[in-house]
Amino acid sequence: MWQVRNSIRRYREDPEWHNYRKKESAEWIRQFGIPGHPFGTFRNHALHVLEGQVRGYPATLFHLAGVRKGGRYGTISNRYSVAALTIPVSLPATSVSVGTLIYRLRSESLPPRAGASIHLPAGSKPRMSKCSVDPAFAELAITARVVHMTADAKIGWRLHGNHMIGWIKEMKPYEKIIALAETMADIFAEFPPSSPAWERSDRRPA
Template sequence: MAAVRKGGRYGTAVNMYSVAVLTLPAALPDTSVSLGTVVYRLRADPLPASAGRPVHLPSGRRPRMIMCTVDPAFAELVVTEETVRMTADAKAGWRLHGHHMIGWIRERRPYGEIAGLAETMTAILGAFPASVWTGRTGGPHAW
């Protein structure tokens, strides 16, 4: 996939990404976690403005990680130290969008590396608590 950023100091820039998409058993709130440098290169927020501004996880963390969500209560359940670490170790980013999880890594990669990204995404989903799939979180939100 190519992401094009127009304007700025260097004019038009084309950034290449390899992408994997998983179909989920249920729709989940739009949420994303990404290596900060991946988002910075695009100079765009990872989700629509309705999701609020991206948040650094936690401030001062290396590598810099960014999270954005439409539902902060949901994000507290799924954006854990474990899921952030797996994302950082993969040098990747991911986004929940309805019934899909979309993951990306910089540059064009061979099939084996894209399959590895999909495996990491599966591991991240496996770290989510069971309550996110049933909607029984004990809180006011049901998805």
């Protein structure tokens, strides 16, 4: 934890980052879409929120304690490091994740209308999961390269409106959360310009 504390101290003093907040409300978290991975189904706590930019995208970094009901003591808390990029267009709710990042959540990746998650490709390691409310968009966006990039980085990511939300296990130093956000930007750049309702010129902010 000393690495996390030192990282918080450094980035709070970094002029390129701003608006550090020790914690945020459950209502604030709702902007990133609940229910949906990696958030808990009972309670959510956002800690050490830091705002800035990554690869030209507005970025919000934070530690998450997502709580669900169950277990010996009535609740189970899952801890993640989260990066949320504000992207220049709203895209269909879609999720791709390494399976080990989500199995303890015991919840679907997206609201029920998205249908059940699909494991892909069959028999692959690590086990991967995808889900989308728009199968046509998912067919275009979730290419083999995107799946491999997600698997290699051992992350999960999800689209919610004009946010791309990514997560890794446990509370990590900001350096690792920034690396997560950079991987997300690389994945977003892989989405084809022919995706419905958006064009190549909208892929990056001016």
